Amino acid sequence: MSEGTNSLTRFIPPSLRSWRNAGIILPFAILFITLSITSQPFLRTVNLLNILDQQSAILIIAAAGTLILVSGAIDLSVGATYALVGCVSAQYALKHSVISAVIIGLLLGLLVGIVNGIIVAILKINALIATLAMSFVIGGLGSKITKGNLIVLMQKPEYGKIAQTSWFGVNTSIWIMVFVVLVLGLLLTRTTTGRYIIAAGGNAQAARLAGIRVSLVKIIAFGISGMCAGLAGMIDASRVLSASAALGSTLAFTVLAGIVVGGTSIAGGEGSVWRTIIGVLFIALIGNGFDLLGIDPLYKQITLGVILLIAVGLDAWARNNRR
């Protein structure tokens, strides 16, 4: 039983009643408006599109990561997968067509994800440790394949078209990101798979007794996460026309920060893709704002840390207050 409805909250519409829904929009809007007023260049289309272009890889991984967190797991191997797939696809593209390089990359990402999923769901190894260990394995593979070198794609400029083609003035990196986010958002809210992911993360025992194949659901979530990490790796390789196995070491944490700031619970069973998008962009705006306003970038990290603590603190607080 909960003590949820007190006299004050009764006047707030139900969709906004939980802080999770309202929580991230308000600070985002305030930050956005503040930046618009204080910084001339902020509101220019070039700047905004630039932010989206830079964030597209992170947004794609974070959208998939939301599914992982909702399913009650965590994926720390996305950074390594991102780097590995970027390298493999780029190296393959040097000798073959770009399309085949992309397909190879997506399949490799999917494979890595499924392996993660099997380790977590079937071998029942704690997701945090399993994906941490996997990130070393994947990272090692990446270094082995590239022999530690930077793969330069200057002689294969077609690879750049993956992310840098402009449609209606907007780069394909952004279009791809929007597509992935929409698909994953709908997957979580409008499909049976989405329902099963929520159920598996909310109460795995109950889900099993309700006839849900919890292991399969987790493997699907990890497969999606791996594939999206791979896609993100290729987009970034295409954006800068190079790839390196050393990239992405802190990516998993940046992504996790975005998801959590968006209000998705680390405990599983609830969360939403669109809130993750706002969470990631919120962090990106802080970075952008610091740059535009010329504030010492040192404070950027401190600010991010504090915001993350507030987000997790609010989550814990909401959880306790439900009793």
Added chain:
Amino acid sequence: MTKHKNELEIVRVSKSFGGVAALTDVSVTIKPGEVHSLVGENGAGKSTLGKIISGLLTADSGEVMLGGNKVNFKSPREALAHGIVTIAQELAIVPGLTVAENVLLGEEPKRFGFIRRRKLRKDFSTLAKSVGFEFSPNTIAGSLSVAEQQKIEILRALSRNASIIIMDEPTAALSRQEAESLHVVIRNLSKAGTTVILVSHFLSEVLELSDTITVLRDGQLIKTMPAAECTQDSLIELMLGRALGAIYPPKVQPHYSAPTVLFVNNLCAAGVKNAWLSVRAGEILGIAGLVGSGRSELARAIFKDSKINSGTIEINGVRITGKAPLAALQRGISLLPESRKDLGLLIERSIQENITLSSIGQWSRFGIINRKREKFVVNKILDKVVVKSSGMKQKVSHLSGGNQQKVLLARTIMSNPRVLIVDEPTRGVDVGSKRAIYDLLVALAQDGLGIIAISSDLEEVLGIAHRVLVIRGGKIVAELTGRNMSEHAVLEAAFTEIK
């Protein structure tokens, strides 16, 4: 007017959870040194009242007065400072520490930050002797029985100078002998001037121990009276607001030619030994037994939730192959699990999502949920299973126990079962919802389902089942039908050989 400093008065206290009233305008006076019992059905508000007295919950309105002064505690800590301690069902014992360390936890005699171990043991012994407990101070608390652990909590309460001790179902987990020794302790406490507020389901215990009894029903005070004026029957009538007979719907016998829907053939699984049973369409088969006798294990094995070592399960003559609950569900077995919070509900999700969880795959195309259809089927089932709520999008965590149970029942029906297994169908459910659940089970049986009803409430099993199997040590030891179905016969079968 001066009052005894330990006289506790509850004045017009009300409390509601998410719009549902748990207590309405309740006033009780608890005199110092008495044993005062709070009785009522589940959901009557007795635990809520106990929690308000002990500061675990705060009243929405009304006052708690101690010795004539307003106190209204905001935390158990504040209540403790005024000498009020609760001993809850779940004991707060640190299993790795010794008895003495547990009793004086947080109040250890210290010098320069070091615990004075000898003084600790001496303090403990003095305290234990004062109430006549025989304990070695150095025993590890985790190695003791539940009853002994309870004594640790009582000693801890006394070491903090508790003058009012609230005990919530103290004997629920105890054997008969242990319960009796606890009764002696309670009497001694009261003799020594400590007030004991007892929340208990066991009316014989309440009648034996109490000086005063307060009956609550649906959050309202029905009556406070001296225990000497009460009998079990009069208490039950006050608790229910009607005579006992009306609790169960009339039994409708299945048609004599009704086919067997479920046949379990020599099933062996974890906690289940060579179980044979069959259920006919329209029949409600009751399964009784003591806690831990293998009742739920049998249900889990039939539902394919545990590994089956040998034997077969047949629905309409077709053997169920496959391992997970999914296989059982697909062949027409549904289970209402014994603990709805741990095994059933997605507590943070809506009524709608909880109801359709098992069946949503059946009517979604390519995995895309048809939202109109979902709304339609949920509305349809909610016509049959009436859930009191503000709408189908409401989170189930905001519902009462009875309504949560109905949501789960709706889910099990949604998957169109041939056989429905209900494990503790009315645990933690209020009287009104109980009857609604029984009615629903009877209606389902009349629609041709075979139903297996498992319960630790013997009266319930006998009240709804056409036939009862008694299980002991994982084995079915008796089958009772017709006139042989009595509490006495069930208990005899459940207990023999145990002595």
